[in-house]
Amino acid sequence: MQVIDGGVNAAKGFMASGAEAGIKYKNRKDMALVYTKSPAVCAGTFTKNVVKAAPVLWDIDIVRRGEAVHAVVLNSGIANACTGEEGRELNECMAAETAKTLGIDTKQVCTASTGVIGMQMNKEAVARGIKLLKKDLSDSRKAGTEAASAIMTTDTVCKEAAVTLKISGKTVTVGGMSKGSGMIHPDMATMLGVVTTDAVIGSELLKNLTSKIVAESFNMISVDRDTSTNDTFLVLANGEAGNDEIIQGTKECEDFAEALGYVAVTLAKKMAADGEGATKLFETKVTGAGTKDDAVVLAKSVITSNLVKTAVYGNDANWGRILCALGYSGVEFDPEKVDITITSAAGTLKIVENGKAADYSEDFATEILSKSSVTAVCDMKQGDCEAVAWGCDLTYDYVKINGDYRS
């Protein structure tokens, strides 16, 4: 597997574009299109929130029916959630307009929206955007980035990742884009994300691999424990690489899963690091847990604690809060066995040994925590299961961004 520069149109046969439709924002791109001429098998995971946005309901139906997908049309600014029948009609319009423009079927178009909940979108703006998207469709590197930029809301960086690998002598590419900065919490595919690949793979296997990979990437990040109404993650495989079909249980399947996993984890980490107001990526690795589920719950509990997150912001090795967050996670363990080590580009330091303060330098701990990417390793000494979760610090800017997001 080789990491390459690229995004949602890195794989063969995929084109992309971004456009200024004027849905809510002024003077910035707010609609994106991903298109494949060859029909793609499609897998997806969606928000578990009872309140589901219109595009989520639309895509769930498409993925469930297992039809070929030719396009994904996305917008930022307005979430098209809590918009009732009017919102569902507008969403169908968005798909139909895209289909008409591209000469495909309405039910071959997935949709995704992100932004303010409860506002209705302007139909004319959407139609205008779709025309522009069609005009600018391209397989260029730049076009992929324009699509990725157009779905940003409070994101500060555009999120893309891509890899290539060889399967039965053919080069297969997996690339993707995602957005997400607030309302991010691991209990689902937490964001908008589109991954494309030219691999030849069946629909069932793609769905299985997608579920598995989402569990270890997007479902392991959190910015604020708020699970959105719009979260959508789609994987499209158009088969243009011409490899022998990937079969479950083979080495090729493992390799492909690794590539898909790399792209998903890379996008997920970029989202956590770019959490609203965040100054750093905060990774928590739990080792020595009794079960895999325990490891997952423990790791998530640490990265979601507001008190841990503010301490990380303050470069304060306040390990009591980490131990406390492990303690209220719901997992049983012996607190007097736990070791905690922090690590970053500045070095590695054990701060807790057997549940009590290790003999460590606070100055060195602060130096480690002051880097832009910090990891806490919690060894539970209860078994041999592990999990990794990614979050960010809680800062003044998170409050600022969300105190007046709508204005």
Place this chain on the structure above:
Amino acid sequence: MQVIDGGVNAAKGFMASGAEAGIKYKNRKDMALVYTKSPAVCAGTFTKNVVKAAPVLWDIDIVRRGEAVHAVVLNSGIANACTGEEGRELNECMAAETAKTLGIDTKQVCTASTGVIGMQMNKEAVARGIKLLKKDLSDSRKAGTEAASAIMTTDTVCKEAAVTLKISGKTVTVGGMSKGSGMIHPDMATMLGVVTTDAVIGSELLKNLTSKIVAESFNMISVDRDTSTNDTFLVLANGEAGNDEIIQGTKECEDFAEALGYVAVTLAKKMAADGEGATKLFETKVTGAGTKDDAVVLAKSVITSNLVKTAVYGNDANWGRILCALGYSGVEFDPEKVDITITSAAGTLKIVENGKAADYSEDFATEILSKSSVTAVCDMKQGDCEAVAWGCDLTYDYVKINGDYRS
């Protein structure tokens, strides 16, 4: 029932004091004592965190054995949590020293600590504090407040409440104090709190009433979803009012439960309003839920959402976040039935009707939200169960306080 000015020594036979022991803070009171000469039956609820502080383990044992209690000794500054065997020894010392000074048995002394996790307390400071506490013990109004002040950490106001009621012709008083401002989350008795009463009541009934009341007061508040290692709530009844013993199922029992409930809810609301960095109390009432459990889960989900909390801080009627928080709570409901109304001293306004924006004035919504106590009523229209939860807004100051709590 009549609300009176008073606290932990309002009830007959209780004395209290606060003292500067110099455990961690400089120039402020950091130890408190509550004492009753007549033996008191004692009920308590404690943190569900796996990581339990030494005083919590000590009190759980006392309450479980059902012995009479004569005193509660408390300190702020250091939590005596994650301190291992050394911490447990120090805690026993604190009880023993208090018992010796008061001429009672060590196992008749409950302990409670709050502050930084992981630090060891200084034995000499504790001994010095206990001597001062003994010297200043008094049933004066001022002494109660000094005890309540001494247990504050990041609290900005001292929390007391008291009521009187008549039972079998005798005046019964219930009074209490609590602290808690950060690491506050509803899944337990979330804080330090001591309620005293001179009522004659049996141990089993007092325990039952305490559990019931905690569920509807302290367990319905949240500041930051972080459940502490030290949470302790104790109720002491010394019987000095001389009423006929309160029996379950009687009118007298209902009246007493109401009085105990009033004191607990008042203290709980004071804690939520004084949440770290908070500028206002944010109450959420869920009506029309299918079951009581659903109502509780829904109400808590709204008050714990960081996104709702920041919007409340910004006086922004961003109702989509409230609906979103109801939606990810885990409770099933029809989002297109929900009504949301906000209310405060400035007035009442329906902002959501049947899951969509009602036709309302944003200016009036902002005016309502700008008051120091704000309520959101969410009518689910699924049944007739209700619950109320209390939280606060999430502000710059929460980040400031917790970015460098230890320094």
